[in-house]
Amino acid sequence: MTELMKAVQINGFGDRSVLVLNDIAIPTPAENEVLIKVKSASVNPVDWKIREGYLQPMLNHPLPLTLGWDLSGEVSAIGKNVDSLKIGDPVYSRPDISKNGSYAEYITVVADEVAIKPSSASWQEAAGIPLAALTAWQSLYDIANVQAGERILIHAGSGAVGQFAIQLAKLRGAYVYTTTSATNTALVLALGADQSIDYHQDDFSELKDLDVVFDTIGGDTQANSWKTLKKGGRLVSIVENPDETIADENGISAFFCFVQPNRKQLEALAEYVDAGQLTTNIDSEYALDQVANAHERSESGRAQGKIIINVSP
Ligand SMILES: NC(=O)c1ccc[n+]([C@@H]2O[C@H](COP(=O)([O-])OP(=O)(O)OC[C@H]3O[C@@H](n4cnc5c(N)ncnc54)[C@H](OP(=O)(O)O)[C@@H]3O)[C@@H](O)[C@H]2O)c1
Numbered sequence: 001m002t003e004l005m006k007a008v009q010i011n012g013f014g015d016r017s018v019l020v021l022n023d024i025a026i027p028t029p030a031e032n033e034v035l036i037k038v039k040s041a042s043v044n045p046v047d048w049k050i051r052e053g054y055l056q057p058m059l060n061h062p063l064p065l066t067l068g069w070d071l072s073g074e075v076s077a078i079g080k081n082v083d084s085l086k087i088g089d090p091v092y093s094r095p096d097i098s099k100n101g102s103y104a105e106y107i108t109v110v111a112d113e114v115a116i117k118p119s120s121a122s123w124q125e126a127a128g129i130p131l132a133a134l135t136a137w138q139s140l141y142d143i144a145n146v147q148a149g150e151r152i153l154i155h156a157g158s159g160a161v162g163q164f165a166i167q168l169a170k171l172r173g174a175y176v177y178t179t180t181s182a183t184n185t186a187l188v189l190a191l192g193a194d195q196s197i198d199y200h201q202d203d204f205s206e207l208k209d210l211d212v213v214f215d216t217i218g219g220d221t222q223a224n225s226w227k228t229l230k231k232g233g234r235l236v237s238i239v240e241n242p243d244e245t246i247a248d249e250n251g252i253s254a255f256f257c258f259v260q261p262n263r264k265q266l267e268a269l270a271e272y273v274d275a276g277q278l279t280t281n282i283d284s285e286y287a288l289d290q291v292a293n294a295h296e297r298s299e300s301g302r303a304q305g306k307i308i309i310n311v312s313p
Contacts, residue, residue: 002025002026003025003026004023004024004025004026005023005024005025005026005104005105005106006021006022006023006104006105006288007021007022007023007024007066007100007103007104007105008020008021008022008066008067008068008103008104008288008291009022009024009064009065009066009067009103010051010063010064010065010067011063011064012063013051013052013053013056014051014052014053015052016048016051016292016295016296017292018051019051019067019291019292019295021288021289021291022064024066024104026105026106027100027106027107027108028077028108029077029078029079029082029108030079030108031079031080031081031082032079032081032082032110032111032112033079033082033108033109033110033111034075034077034078034079034082034085034091034108034109034111034114035075035076035077035078035106035107035108036071036073036074036075036076036091036093036106036107036108036109036114037073037074037075037076037105037106037312038071038072038073038102038104038105038106038107038311038312039071039072039073039074039123039127039310039311039312039313040071040072040073040123040124040126040127040128040308040309040310040311041068041070041071041101041102041103041127041308041309041311042068042070042071042127042128042131042132042306042307042308042309043068043070043291043294043295043297043298043306043307043308043309044069044070044131044132044160044298045298045299046069046097046131047067047068047069047101047295047298048295048298048299050065050067050097051067051295059097059098061098065100065101066100066101066102066103066104066107067101067103067291068101068102068103068104068309069094069095069097069101069102069131070093070094070102070127070128070129070130070131070132071092071093071095071102071107071109071127071130072090072091072092072117072121072123072124072126072127073090073091073092073107073123073311073312074088074089074090074091075087075088075089075091075114076106078111079111082111084111084112084114084263085111085114089116090116090117090119090126091114091115091116091117092114092115092116092117092118092126092127092129092130092266092270093109093113093114093115093130093261093266094113094130094131094134094259094261094266095107095109095110095113095261096109096110096113096261102311103288103291103309103311104311105288105311105312110261112261112263113261113262113263114263114266115263115266115267115270116267116270117270118269118270118271118273118274119274120273120274120276121273121280124282124285124306124308124310125273125280125282125306126280127306127308127309128160128280128282128305128306128308129164129266129269129273129280130266130269131259132160132161132163132164132306133164133168133269133278134259134260134261134262134265134266134269135161135164135238135257135259136161136162136164136165136168136214137164137168137262137265137268137269138257138259138260138262138265139165139214139236139238139257140152140165140168140169140172140212140214140236141168141172143234143236143255143257144212144214144234144236144255145234146169146172146174146211146212147172147173147174147211148172148173148174149173149174149175150174150175150211150212151174151175151177151209151210151211151212152169152174152175152176152177152210152211152212152213152214153177153178153179153204153207153210153212153213153214153225153228154166154169154176154177154178154179154193154214154216155178155179155204155213155214155215155216155217155221155225156178156179156180156216156217157176157178157179157180157184157188157191157193157196158180158181158184158187158188158304158305159216159303160303160305160306161216161238162178162180162188162214162216163187163188163191163279163280163281163305164278165214165216166178166188166191166192166193167191167192167272167277167278167279168278170191170192170193171272171277171278174211174212175194176192176193176194176195177193177194177195177196177197177204177207177210178193178195178196178197179196179197179198179199179204179221180196180197180198180199181198181199181200182198182200182201184196184304185198187281187304191279199221204224204225204228205224205225205227205228207228208227208228208230209229209230210228210229210230210233211229211230211233211234212229212233212234212235212236213225213228213229213233213234213235213236214236214238215235215236215237215238215239215240215242216237216238216239217239218237218239218240219240222235222237222239222240222242226246226247226250226252227250229250229252231250231251231252232251232252232253233251233252233253234252234253234254234255235247235252235253235254235255236254236255236256236257237254237255237256237257238256238257238258238259240256241256242254242255242256280305280306281304281305281306282305282306282308283297283303283304283305283306283307284297284303284307284308285307285308285309285310286307286308286309286310287309287310288309288310288311290309291309294307294309
C-alpha cells in the first residue's frame with residue numbers, strides 16, 4: 001500500500017486561496033537522491049511569487065506543485081549511489097526550485113544539494129538559512145567578490161537576505177551601509193552594519209563612491225543606486241535585471257543573481273554558524289496547515305527575519 005504524507009500544494013495559480021493541504025504519496029529517492037523527513041521549512045518571497053504564477057514563464061512548473069524551497073530535517077532513506085550522507089543525518093538544504101518543495105512531511109533532494117545542518121542551530125533556525133544565506137553568499141562573494149575595506153550598500157538589511165548579507169560582508173571586512181526603517185535600526189546594527197539609513201527619512205543616494213551595491217528591492221531603489229557607486233563599482237540585484245546601458249554609462253559592472261543550490265557553500269555557512277559568526281533571526285512560526293498565514297506575513301514586506309513552517313516535531 002502507498003504510504004501517504006501531508007503536503008501543501010497548489011493546483012492552479014493565484015492568491016492564497018489556491019493553497020491546499022493534500023495527502024499525497026511519499027516520494028522514493030532516485031539513485032543520486034536522499035529522502036528527507038522535513039522538520040521545518042521556511043517561507044521565501046519566491047514561494048508566493050511562484051504561487052501567483054509570476055515565475056511560470058521561467059520555471060514552467062507542472063501542477064499540482066508542492067511549494068517551499070528551504071528545509072531542515074533528517075535523512076530517512078538514501079539512493080543507491082549516495083555515499084555522502086547516511087540515514088539519520090541532520091541536514092539542511094535549498095533544493096532545486098524546478099521540483100516539488102518542502103512544505104511537506106517528506107522531500108527527495110539530490111544529495112549534492114544537501115549538507116549537514118549547523119549543530120548549534122535549532123531545526124527552525126537551520127531551515128531559515130539555505131535560500132537567503134546562499135543568495136547573499138553568491139551575490140556578495142561569487143559575483144561582487146567583496147573585499148576587505150570596501151564600502152558596500154545593502155538594501156533592506158532587515159530582510160532575510162539582507163541580514164545574511166550584512167553578516168557576510170562584515171566577515172569579509174567590508175564597511176556596511178544598509179537601508180531599513182527606524183523600527184529595524186537596532187536589529188541591523190546588532191548584525192554588524194556600520195551605518196543604518198532610514199529610507200523613509202533619509203536619501204541613501206547621497207552616498208558617494210561606493211564599491212558595491214546589493215539591490216534586494218529593485219524599482220526606484222535600483223534606479224537611485226547607480227549614482228552612489230564609483231566608476232568601476234559593482235551592482236548586484238536579486239530582484240530586477242539591471243539596465244546594461246545605464247551600467248555602461250556609469251562605468252559600473254552590473255549583474256543579476258538567481259540563487260543556485262550549493263552543498264559546499266552550505267557547509268561553509270554551517271561552520272560560520274557553529275563558530276558563532278552567523279546568526280539567523282526568526283520573524284514568526286506557523287504550522288503546516290497555516291501556510292496561508294505565513295504567506296500573508298511574507299507578502300506584507302515587513303518581516304524581520306525568517307518565516308518558519310514547523311512541519312514535524
Ligand atoms: N534572485 C534570487 O535568487 C533571490 C533570492 C532570495 C530573495 N530574492 C528576492 O529578494 C527580495 C528580498 O527577499 P527577502 O527574503 O530578504 O525579503 P523579506 O525578508 O520579506 O524582506 C522584508 C524586509 O524588507 C524591508 N524593506 C521593504 N521595503 C524596503 C525598502 N524600500 N528599503 C529598505 N528595506 C525595505 C523591510 O523592512 P521595513 O519593514 O523596515 O521596511 C523588511 O524587514 C524579494 O523580492 C525576493 O523575492 C531573490
